[in-house]
Amino acid sequence: MDVSGNVASNGLAEPRSALIFLGTGCSSAVPNAICLVQPTDPPCSVCSQSLSVPPERNPNYRCNTSLLIDYCKTNGEHHYILIDVGKTFREQVLRWFTFHKIPRVDAIVLTHEHADAVLGLDDMRAVQPFSPTNDIAPTPIFLSQEAMDSVSVKFPYLLKKKLKDGQEVRRVSQLEWKIIENDCKKPFVASGLKLVPLPVMHGEDYVCLGFLFGEKYKVAYISDVSRFIPTTEHYISKSSGQQLDLLILDTLYKKGSHNVHFCLPQTLDALKKLCPKRALLIGMTHEFDHHKDNEFLREWSAREGIDVQLAHDGLRVPLDL
Incomplete structure (x- = not known):
């Protein structure tokens, strides 16, 4: 697959979706601030690079994990679906919405309600039509009930409610909340x-x-x-007849394990179990050097027969959905 956004090598037009x-980094993002304000000796090579190479040309510069689906329907109309709106959302808009000419967000889908997935919700107003009285159509946002309960505490002013007598209208993000279930059958x-x-x-x-x-x-x-829940693992595994064309998967650190995230050893084990045709990894800390570690992954891919690489901020993957 051509990930450059150009016409494919066979001369056919690129897929429309x-x-x-928008982001491929961990919650603290990369560069890690502590590596810059309290540098080690020698300094962290990945974080130091961020000071000398512009972020748009630096695949080691990583904002919070977020994916934008540019979905082109059969009539040629494009819809833009955003998965997660984290702490770095405004930066992602300035960098990648402008670069890829993304005009708006039509819908939002949340994986969960942690800071790196939701704290940019207030900044959604920056990509909505301007109205000082909030007289605009709200953007639908799909989330679990558990996430809804948490977001209502974090952002009470983003939930629709009646104004009290004398209370001023304030311009904030306009969102329409839609509850989804933690069930692959729903x-x-x-x-x-x-x-x-896909609950995990x-x-x-x-x-x-x-x-x-x-x-498609x-x-x-x-x-x-x-950890994968058995029903989810079965639902997306090749052995169940549901082989994925692309799996985008968490990998926090290069070695060892972590209590709430896959690290590279667990990620690679999961890929061997699920056996997707292709995998792109996200959620990396500053331990990962994009170029060096992709060399390792190319060797692993050739050995295991699964094409896997680290993704990077700004990567565009054309496909037909």
């Missing part, structure tokens, strides 16, 4: 695209959602996972 990676439709919830464990006390979408080309997006 696309995935755009799909939903966002801006014309069918998505299937994000620590043993917390369920996070991934999402499966695409009829099956994509699963799983950004925060420490």
Whole structure:
């Protein structure tokens, strides 16, 4: 697949839909601030590079994980579906909406309600039509009931409510909340695209959602996972007859393990179990050097027969959904 956005090598026009990676980093993002304000000796090479190379040419510069689905319907109309709106959302808009000419957000889907997935919700107003009285159509946002309960505490002013006598109207993001279930048998439709919830464990006390979408080309997006629930693993595994064309999967550190995230050893084990045709990894800390570690992954891919690479911010993957 040509990920450059150009015409394919066979001369055919590129697919009309696309995935755009707005962010591929962990919650603290990369560069890690502590590496810059309290540098080690020698300094962190990945974080130091961020000071000398412009972010748009630096695949090691990573904002919070977020994916934009540019979904082109059969009539040629484009709908833009955003998965997660984290702490770095405004930066992602300035950098990648402008670069890829994304005019708006038609729907939002949340994996969970942690800071790196929701704290940019207030900034949604920056990509909505201006109205000082909030007299605009709200953007639908799909989330679990557990996430809704948490967001209502974090952002009470983003929930629709009647004004008290004498209370001023204040311009804030206009959102329409839609509850979805933690069940792969309960799909939903966002801006014309069918998505299937994929519940996974994000620590043993917390369920996070991934999402499966695409009829012609099956994509699963799983950004925060420490263990697969058996029903979800079965639903997206090659052995069950549901082989994925692309799996986008969490990988926090290069070595060892973590209580709430996959690290590279667990990620690679999961890929061997699920056996997707292709995988792109997200959620990386500053331990990962994009160029060096993709060399390792190319060797692993040749050995295991699964094409896997680290994704990077701004990556556009054209496909037909």
